[in-house]
Amino acid sequence: MDLATIIGLIGAVIVVVTVMILDGGTPAELFAHPSAIMITALGAIMATTITTSLKIVTKLPVLISKAIMGAKHDEHELIELLVKMADRARRDGLLALEEDSKKITDKFLQKGIMMVVDGVDPAQVRSIMEINIQQMQARHRAGYSFFTAAGGFAPTFGIIGTVMGLISVLQSLDDPNKLAKSIAGAFLATLWGLLSANLIFLPIGAKLKAKSDEEAHLRYMLLEGILSIQAGENPRIVREKLNAYLPPSAVKGEEDKGAEKPAKKAAAAAKEAGA
Numbered sequence: 001m002d003l004a005t006i007i008g009l010i011g012a013v014i015v016v017v018t019v020m021i022l023d024g025g026t027p028a029e030l031f032a033h034p035s036a037i038m039i040t041a042l043g044a045i046m047a048t049t050i051t052t053s054l055k056i057v058t059k060l061p062v063l064i065s066k067a068i069m070g071a072k073h074d075e076h077e078l079i080e081l082l083v084k085m086a087d088r089a090r091r092d093g094l095l096a097l098e099e100d101s102k103k104i105t106d107k108f109l110q111k112g113i114m115m116v117v118d119g120v121d122p123a124q125v126r127s128i129m130e131i132n133i134q135q136m137q138a139r140h141r142a143g144y145s146f147f148t149a150a151g152g153f154a155p156t157f158g159i160i161g162t163v164m165g166l167i168s169v170l171q172s173l174d175d176p177n178k179l180a181k182s183i184a185g186a187f188l189a190t191l192w193g194l195l196s197a198n199l200i201f202l203p204i205g206a207k208l209k210a211k212s213d214e215e216a217h218l219r220y221m222l223l224e225g226i227l228s229i230q231a232g233e234n235p236r237i238v239r240e241k242l243n244a245y246l247p248p249s250a251v252k253g254e255e256d257k258g259a260e261k262p263a264k265k266a267a268a269a270a271k272e273a274g275a
Helices: 003-022 027-031 034-051 054-058 060-068 075-092 094-101 107-117 122-170 176-230 235-243 248-274
Strands: none
Touching: 003 027, 003 060, 003 176, 027 176, 034 122, 034 176, 054 060, 054 122, 060 122, 060 176, 075 094, 075 107, 075 176, 075 235, 094 107, 094 176, 107 122, 107 176, 122 176, 176 235
């Protein structure tokens, strides 16, 4: 689970509910007029559906789950894998990576290594893999753009709901006892339009875009590692290159991890010499 998404959503709901209580209201009042929710949320979704394809609409549950779930990749593990393959390629040749590539779970990395093993020109490897990344970003853009667009439509549909409610109010001015309650119900649509846009649609769109950027960043890191292996670069150089893609706080841990094995080997050799 993506804790930031969960904490942000729950925190925002708590703030809204707390403010309502402090102002003398109750959370139940938010749901007093279901029509306000329908006109804003469903109206925004239907309007956004016009702007996109049905294929994107059917994937909405998957997109929402991706926004909530945490990342599945581990940059440190991937760097270690690439460094190991760089070391083996220098010792045994690129063809030795064919068996290793079959065990790789990341499809992007596996595809790149297989092209290296097949002897594809480095320029073509870069071109093919960059096209792969760009197409991935285009697919992701279609997904998060849906929520961004819905976030723009929701407040407008909230105003539409308020206007429709006020029309009904103006048609029943002969009952003053219901007047205040009807006006409050009409403005509830505007509130739901703002809430759905700023607590659901826009945050989900922004989260999906952030995850897309992270995945593209990871793939560019993998591409750099693939090309470094193909060029026969020293594993230490490969590690330094890939560490440049990590935040400074994570690089220290990665460097310690890389130095750990040589230190263990030196300690073992010293122990044997002493014996």
